[in-house]
Amino acid sequence: MDRWDWVGIRAFGPAIAVGVVAVVSLVAFSRLTVSPYLAGVIDALRWVPFLTLAWSLWLVLAPAYRLWQWHRGVGLSCPHCAGPLGHERSGYASRGGAYRRCYACGNNTNHRHYE
Numbered sequence: 001m002d003r004w005d006w007v008g009i010r011a012f013g014p015a016i017a018v019g020v021v022a023v024v025s026l027v028a029f030s031r032l033t034v035s036p037y038l039a040g041v042i043d044a045l046r047w048v049p050f051l052t053l054a055w056s057l058w059l060v061l062a063p064a065y066r067l068w069q070w071h072r073g074v075g076l077s078c079p080h081c082a083g084p085l086g087h088e089r090s091g092y093a094s095r096g097g098a099y100r101r102c103y104a105c106g107n108n109t110n111h112r113h114y115e
Helices: 003-030 039-045 048-072
Strands: 085-089 099-102 108-110
Touching (some): 048 085
Antiparallel strands (some): 085 099, 099 108
16 A cells, blocks of 8 residues: 555545445344333434534545645645545644644644644
């Protein structure tokens, strides 16, 4: 695998994992039988697959938009390898604060290097 394959895995891997959870929950919750004891629970569990699919859609669209910006030259790039940077994560103040992880090399980049 080359570095661009890893960019795709790091960018869209969480969305694939949440999508698998959505499909598994859809299959598992569709097999629940209607019972008077579980009537309220089944009604609430019916929304879990749809919410996880919506979350998975967000996890696809946000990195895709970030990669599209980087491809156009507008998005943030890694100072080590010039790859695209992921979302901003809050870090400890003693270690420099907020940072982003590169999709290509996996290095963490402090907010002082991309602001």
